[in-house]
Amino acid sequence: MGQDVSLWTTPAPDALRVTPETTVAALDTRSTPGFTGDKKAGELLLVERGAVLSALQEKLYANGRSGDTRSVLLVLQGMDTSGKGGIVRHVIGQVDPQGVDHASFGVPTAEEKAHHYLWRIKNALPKGGQMGVFDRSHYEEVLVVRVHNLVPAEVWSTRYDEINAFEKELADSGTTIVKCAMFVSLDEQKARLTERLERPDKYWKFNPNDIDERLLWPAYQEAYQAVLDKTSTEHAPWHVIPADRKWFSRLAITELLIDALERLQLDWPPPDFDIEHEKQRLARA
Ligand code: ATP
Numbered sequence: 001m002g003q004d005v006s007l008w009t010t011p012a013p014d015a016l017r018v019t020p021e022t023t024v025a026a027l028d029t030r031s032t033p034g035f036t037g038d039k040k041a042g043e044l045l046l047v048e049r050g051a052v053l054s055a056l057q058e059k060l061y062a063n064g065r066s067g068d069t070r071s072v073l074l075v076l077q078g079m080d081t082s083g084k085g086g087i088v089r090h091v092i093g094q095v096d097p098q099g100v101d102h103a104s105f106g107v108p109t110a111e112e113k114a115h116h117y118l119w120r121i122k123n124a125l126p127k128g129g130q131m132g133v134f135d136r137s138h139y140e141e142v143l144v145v146r147v148h149n150l151v152p153a154e155v156w157s158t159r160y161d162e163i164n165a166f167e168k169e170l171a172d173s174g175t176t177i178v179k180c181a182m183f184v185s186l187d188e189q190k191a192r193l194t195e196r197l198e199r200p201d202k203y204w205k206f207n208p209n210d211i212d213e214r215l216l217w218p219a220y221q222e223a224y225q226a227v228l229d230k231t232s233t234e235h236a237p238w239h240v241i242p243a244d245r246k247w248f249s250r251l252a253i254t255e256l257l258i259d260a261l262e263r264l265q266l267d268w269p270p271p272d273f274d275i276e277h278e279k280q281r282l283a284r285a
Pocket residue numbers: 080104105106107108136140141144145150207
């Protein structure tokens with residue numbers, strides 16, 4: 001039996017889109033905006049909606065193979081343990097990997113540092129027909145860079161406008177940008193970091209630096225607030241993803257991607273050959 005999509009009382013894009021009232025410091029990270037189902041219902045629905053996402057993504061890929069230059073770009077930002085990796089594994093993992101352009105952005109390399117900060121971003125943009133996934137992104141340039149004063153305020157403060165202009169150009173050239181900021185509570189983060197220190201299969205995810213960053217949460221909150229206030233635009237709005245419940249963040253981002261793909265109104269590309277002729281040739285072959 002099909003799962004109940006109507007468990008969304010408000011469609012995910014509307015329920016999660018940033019508004020002028022969005023306040024990072026006041027977010028309920030355990031909430032499930034727009035969704036009335038519980039964990040069981042959410043997990044069952046994810047399987048079903050994952051199949052819908054996969055079918056839409058196949059159409060995007062097929063069109064790309066036929067010359068369509070449009071693409072979708074998922075931008076994931078979030079503090080350590082907010083579940084960005086889980087989105088890649090459990091949401092993007094539902095689609096054909098041939099159609100995915102994945103990129104993650106860590107501390108810039110010497111080569112990257114020698115270029116403008118958008119250089120490495122532009123090099124990683126999805127090609128036509130691809131679904132791009134950025135695990136961290138150009139927003140690090142106004143998050144970690146701002147919090148740690150890696151460049152003077154006069155420099156990072158100009159980047160919001162620059163990023164908006166860059167994304168506008170990207171959207172105008174046919175990339176649908178889906179921006180998700182994932183938030184976990186400090187308590188949930190502590191539980192997840194604790195697990196990483198207790199389970200041999202999780203040690204690899206632990207980075208001692210995560211504890212230092214955690215202590216800077218108030219400064220990060222301010223930096224995230226500025227990002228949401230200054231860079232949520234018509235062409236590239238931000239969505240706030242409460243991420244204490246992993247099942248919800250995965251379902252929510254699946255819905256956001258389905259919505260982005262549906263808005264492209266994709267059809268299967270028409271054949272560039274004569275079907276009857278090819279059938280006859282095949283019959284004789
Ligand atoms: P994650 O923390 O995302 O799971 P990780 O611990 O494996 O990943 P990397 O992906 O190698 O580490 O790097 C992530 C780190 O790089 C984060 O601490 C992030 O803030 C930092 N970073 C990303 N972009 C920049 C930048 N432009 N300048 C400085 N630091 C950056």
